[in-house]
Amino acid sequence: MSDFVLTGTGLRKHYRSGERAIEVLRAADITVLAGExxxxxxxxGSGKTTLLNLLAGLDASEGGExxxxGASITGLSNNALAGRRARFLGMVFQAYYLIPEIDAxxxxxxxxxxxxxxxxxxxxRAAALLARVGLADRAHHLPAHLSGGERQRVAIARALMNEPRVILADEPTGNxxxxxxxxxxxxxxGAGAEQGAALVxxxxxxxxxxxxxxxxxxxEGMLQG
Amino acid sequence: MPWYLYLALKQLFPSGRRIAFFTLASIGGVTLGVAVLIIVLSVMNGFGDEIRQKILETNGDVDVRSEGGIMYDQETVMAKIRGLPEVAAVAPYAQGVVMLQAGNRPSFPFIRGIDVRHEQEVVPLAKFLLIGRVDDLDDDSVFLSSELAASMAVRVGQKVDVYSPLLLERLKKDEILLPRELRVTGIFETGWNQVDSNTVICSLRLMQELYGLKSGVHGVSVRLKPGRDADEFAARLNAQFSGADRAVSWIESNRDFLFVIQLEKNMMMFIMLFIILVASFAIASSLLTAVVRKTKEIGLLGALGGKPRQVAACFCFQGFFIGVAGAVLGIGLAVLALAFRNEVTHTFARLTHSEAALLRFYQFSNLPCSYSPHDFAIITASSIIIATLAGLLPAWRAARLKSVEALRSE
Incomplete structure (x- = not known):
């Protein structure tokens, strides 16, 4: 049994643009150790977000696993994956995606x-996480009343809430x-390391x-070290 | 609370923000629909109850008639019925149609001969008399219903000529036709148009004379003690009768009329339900817009671990909550409006200068109203079901969205 908390082997994905097939990932391999x-x-457009979606099980790979x-998620249904994803993964997006109707x-x-x-x-725990990301006094503010940086920190606290083994962050500073x-x-x-979560x-x-x-x-569709 | 219920509530009633216009408009639509339905049906129930009350007051609970047409053993029948524990009072009657003439105005009213001693215990005649007293009725006098008296321009104290079918029989035998001259000693009004428009009341002896019944009567009216089932009593009575007499409850006698009242109410409910249906289309379109507007949020819910059916439930429950809130507010609004119904009716009548007409045609100054728990349950359930169904299509669309595509959408 390896210490790999997340592995992707031979991941493939292509998109169609009219008649043309664009191969975004071709046999991409990645291994992530616990806490790494x-x-x-x-x-x-090189396929970074696509790779994260495949690793998160949000999209199905056309090949590989x-x-x-250590447990394969390939072929599992959306329903079967949903609960496991909530426990195993935390996700941070470029556009934060906070729910506007509820506070931080x-x-x-x-x-x-x-x-x-x-x-x-x-x-x-949620209050402590908000305090950890420096938003103790903004806990009851709606997303609309927070700055971009604050919103992203709320998203980070949300990603850490379920003590995930892995955090997948897709250009979190892009905006x-x-x-x-x-x-x-x-x-x-910092917060990820304290929780012992691996970060991609x-x-x-x-x-x-x-x-x-x-x-x-x-x-060109492959991961290089 | 499951997350989809929590989120459905928060999307409708966000914390720290004003309630969204969509929520207000949707709840408002259902509220109005429910309120209008309850107001209309409660008023119709009120009318129905009044009519049923009038039928009961003017006829008694059960009518016992002889299969042969004329009952000669009425004292025996009455004694037998009076001995039953459910019975409050019994009174014999004879009835038919006569020709009435006052001056040169003829009319063909319904005439009912009553035994004044017993009749009062079955029909509250004294309560209906506008002019005159019950004791004034003797074998040479009649009471006229208010509209009949008005149409014939007859007042108390004036005389009217009565031609009975027996006189016509005599006419066939070339005998001289002499009408019976009777004095009007009272004018009555029951509040039930069917009776008030064309009815004459006379003594039983006079009716027996006019119709040549000798000592016979046409039937016996029975008043039951409060809370007794007239249909059940009539059925039990029929089982006891040898077959010469037949008991009919007021419900069976007026079955067609009561059916029409019920049918009118059901039709009204069916038509009014369309108001809630219209509201449901507004809910559906608003929720569909929300699904499009919140595509990325729906994608996020999937990424956080939400299952497609839970995402669907989130939108379906929004429809459900709108239905529940609309039903509760609608009931409140309806009860409030009905509490002030007479003030509203009178204000409307004053504004349209129709107060006199209202009293003349409807014979009451207050709008009747009766709450039916059964109607409340049906209206509440239908509005909640319709509103929940309105959330189904948006929910289905939301459930079909793939997280990865939703998050990627522009």
Whole structure:
């Protein structure tokens, strides 16, 4: 049994653009160790988001296999994957995707609600996570009343709520200015490491990529070390 | 609370923000539909109850008639019925049609001969008399219904000529036709148009004379003690009769009329339900728009671990909650409106200068109303079901969205 918490082997994906087939991923391989941080860089349209979607089980690979903690998820139905995903993965997106009708604390708790009842312990944990990302005093603010950096930090707290084994972050600083982006990456790396979660960070920013334990580059559909 | 229920509630009633216009408009639509349905049906129930009450008051609970047409053993029949525990009172009657003439105005009213001693215990005649007293009725006098008296321009104290079918028989035998001259000693009004428009009341002896019944009567009216089932009593009575007499309850006697009242109410309910259907289309279109607007959010729910059927439930429950809120508010609005129905009716009548007409044609100054728990249950259930169904199509669309495509959508 390996220590790999996440593996993707021989992942393939193509899209059609009219008559033309564009092969985005061809036999991409990735392995992530528990608690490890891995950055993935690549040109726009090189398939970074597609790779993350395959690793998250949100999209099906046309070949190869994805395994979470050694167990293959290939071929599992959406329903079967949903609960496992909520426990195993935390996801952070470029556009934050907070639910606008509920406050920051409720957004963080939303990840836990997916697994069942939310009690005092869970509320305390959500509040602690918000405090960890520097938003203790913004817990009851609606997303519309938060800045971009604050929203992304709420999204990071939400991704950590269920104590996931892996965090998949898709260009989390893409919508932020350089200074705020740096702060968000610090929070993501710091809080993730404290929780013992592995991190797969897709980024265009070489400095952010350099802060990860290992850097990969996606080029012509394949991951290179 | 499951996350999809929580989110459905939060999307309708967001924390720290004003309720969305969509929510207000959708709940408002269902509220109005439910309120209008309850108001209309409660008023119709009120009318129905009034009519049933009038039928009961003017006829008694059960009518016992001789299969041969004329009953000669009425004292025996009455004694037998009076001995039953459910019975409050019994009174004999004879009835038919006569020709009435006052001056040069003829009319063909329905005439009922009553035994004043017993009749009062079955029909509250004194209550209906506008002019005159029950004791004024003797074998040479009649009471006229209010509209009949008005149409013949007859007042109390004036005389009217009565031609009975027996006189016509005599006419066939070339005998001289002499009408019976009777004095009008009272004018009555029951509030039931069918009786008030064309009825004469006379003594039983006079009716027996006019119709040549000798000591016979046409039937016996029975008043039951409160809360007794007239249909059941009539059936039991029929089982006891040898076959010469037949008991008919007021419900059976007026079955067609009561059916029409019920049919009118059901039709009204069916038509009014369309208001809620219209509201449901508004709910469906608003929720569909929400599904399109929240595509990325729906994608996120999938990424967070939400199952497609749970995402569908989130939108379906929004329809359900709109239905529940609309039904509760609709019932409240209807009860409030009905509490002030008379003020509203009178204000409307004053504004349209139709107060006199209202009193003349409807014979009451207050709008009747009767709440039916059965109607409330049907209206509430239908509005909630319709509103929930309105959320089905948007829910189905939301469930079909793939997270990866939803998150990628522009």
């Amino acid at each position: 941080s891995v950055s993935i860089r690549g040109e726009s 994805v395994a979470w903690a 604390l409720a957004n963080v708790l939303m990840a836990r609600r997916m697994l069942g009842r939310v009690g005092t312990t869970e509320r305390a 932020l200015d350089e200074h705020t982006g740096d702060a968000v990456i610090e929070v993501l790396l 960070l897709v980024t265009h920013n070489p400095q952010h990529a350099a802060k990860c334990g290992r850097s990969l580059r996606l080029h």
